Amino acid sequence: MEDLDLKNIIEDIEYLASEKNSRMILNILVGNYPADVAQILGNLSEENEKYVFGLLDADTASDVIVELDDVSREKLVSELQHERISEIVDEMESDDATDLVAELPDEIAEKVLDAIDEEGSEEVKELLQHEEDTAGGIMALEYVSMPEETTVDEAIEEIRAKAEDVPEVYNVYVVDKEGMLVGFLPLKNLIVAQASQKLKDVLIADVISVPTEMDQEEVANIFRRYNLVSIPVVDELGRLVGRITVDDIVEVIEEEASEDMQKMAGIADEEEIRETSVFKISFGRLPWLLVGFVGQLIAALVLFQFEASLKDIFLAIFFIPMMMAMGGNSGIQAATIVVRGIALGELSPDDTFKRLSREIRVSLVNGMVCGLLLFGIIAIFYNPSFGLVLALSMLAVIINASILGASIPLILRRVGVDPAIAAGPLITTFNDIIGLAIYLGLVTASLQYI
């Protein structure tokens, strides 16, 4: 939806809402995609958002609410009666219903689970068992599966019958008598097959599936690797228990990328772009700021150790920022490539040594370029021997930073910590401390020659 259209629609609806003209509002909203209605709602005043959402029938409301961002949804839902929530949950697919129920306070959740239809309630309870960020946590129970003895004709009949309940059908999953997944059939293959053939004779047996407990990031990498639109989820015995579709995976990929970026910037909890609570934002960002704070106190102590040298060569002080910054920048560059490679599953543990040796070679080139440049400038405007000390320091600081930047994420992965948290303030702070020690150490060692 274009920004201009959106602005006009919002103005119209704000006006109509103030007039309580519900019929006109629904006239405007009808025929819009749920995502567009959600965007309109998100831009209304809080009071009007609540009013307009209240006008929607349960079916539309259920489509719209899953499209709202987390902050808006949480606020909106917190003001709804549990009867209304139950109506909405009843219209949702199992995975969305589960997400919504999981966000509710316990006593409301219980009331909702009591009020919705029994099948739905069972499904939600089943899905609630799984960790949120795993295949089980994002799968839905709406899929089409059939026994291997079914004929193509019967399968098509079955799809007709199920058409309402399962909005997205790309593949039919085929199971044996024990419920074990034995193959799948893209809809296209079903159309192409003979009516009287049995599924077991036309199925594709080479089916890629994931276990319920697999991390969602790994599931996303499998979608990407094998170009999938949906994937069946199986339990530890290999029985089909759910399905994940690619639209949910697209969300996962965006979410994981945002999370990685935010961790790299030193933000503890994933911060919603539309987050409104200043304290929530602050508390997400403070922890790493404070780690940096402590690190910089140590840096102050490092400088203090070199007080005598600094007094002797006062000029050395002016290049402290440069040594810190060049180390920090080089370290982040190396770390970013490694963190991203790990996240995409493209950097295997075997590559560790290769990656490190490459980073060292790159930092040699970059350190020499920057070092030579600095030497030239200082040699011309001041004196060559101080220029040489600065250039060597620069080279050493950049090499050190690249090694730190590339190795810390690799080490964190090995001990099972998310490498992304390392790539920001942690590496920068380490670099500052070690970089300062290297620089001032070299200055002190060469005091007599400068």
Add this chain to the structure above:
Amino acid sequence: MEDLDLKNIIEDIEYLASEKNSRMILNILVGNYPADVAQILGNLSEENEKYVFGLLDADTASDVIVELDDVSREKLVSELQHERISEIVDEMESDDATDLVAELPDEIAEKVLDAIDEEGSEEVKELLQHEEDTAGGIMALEYVSMPEETTVDEAIEEIRAKAEDVPEVYNVYVVDKEGMLVGFLPLKNLIVAQASQKLKDVLIADVISVPTEMDQEEVANIFRRYNLVSIPVVDELGRLVGRITVDDIVEVIEEEASEDMQKMAGIADEEEIRETSVFKISFGRLPWLLVGFVGQLIAALVLFQFEASLKDIFLAIFFIPMMMAMGGNSGIQAATIVVRGIALGELSPDDTFKRLSREIRVSLVNGMVCGLLLFGIIAIFYNPSFGLVLALSMLAVIINASILGASIPLILRRVGVDPAIAAGPLITTFNDIIGLAIYLGLVTASLQYI
């Protein structure tokens, strides 16, 4: 594929390749997914990779080659005869064929276009017209479209006929006599519909399409927004000209996220994780390192302006790293949220003021927490008045950094520059210079009280 399996397979194939046992190698590779074969190839020695790839029939080779990472593919293709490339291109879908041809040196590309079948050659030439990072640049010409007068029965017949050419069919696109896109029909709807109905009576008219020149990142946001698995691409007149499937969009999303992260880290060109050329990596990273270098020379000059104050209060020197680092970290935190919000299309230009005011409030909280902490420590171990100067500096530096961090990406977007390039070294360097000036300015102003 598990790491352990992979390792064993690679060892086996390395051995078999040294023995030139082509039959055994093919026995191992057959039945593996193209992505897995590509991974195996990527882990072989260069010589063996070439040998094993040479064993694959053109069809398999075409599937495998699109799964190789850019670096491996480029190297492999550069060593193939143009006859072999032509064979492979002939088996590819139009979008992949176009990507491969686009990577070839001009004279080889011409030879290949002459050698492949005429229809394929026309398609590739047509697709080569579009910019690489646009809808037209990633679309394929393999889609199923039918006139609106077609009956459901005829449509199913047509799909049967086209089943070979168009591997992924999720939707049938419906066009009028002029080729204008008028609607679409998911395969499921086709199965559910009556055989004698005309497409125009069962189609979904409310079809989301994109123009050929739309940026691929925007296309990705539309897929995400509307939960799509494929989207039709139309020319400026609204005529159907291509189709984009979600597997390509998943690649785009990963690619754009990697690109953003690398830009934020100050890496000029997107660096491949498996990139092997040290100089290519260096030259991608050097530009922003040098911008930082120049910035830090300016920082040195700033310090030089305050030489007298620094000599008077030598202690002030020890907190230079802290002021720089706290500003840098706060700035990057603010910038990351804004850059990500812009990339996901979740931060509209109208939000600019809201975002800025929120950042200022967050930085007030964080700056006060860090400032108070610093005041406490310095007041206890040294003296309260110097503690106060440090605390106020810290607050001012953090507020300044947040404003810079949030506003620079927003300004860059307005002038049409990718905001991600701003979020790294640029903001850090600005922060260093301004932060130092704020800190030393405050120190100088309060010299007599300390």
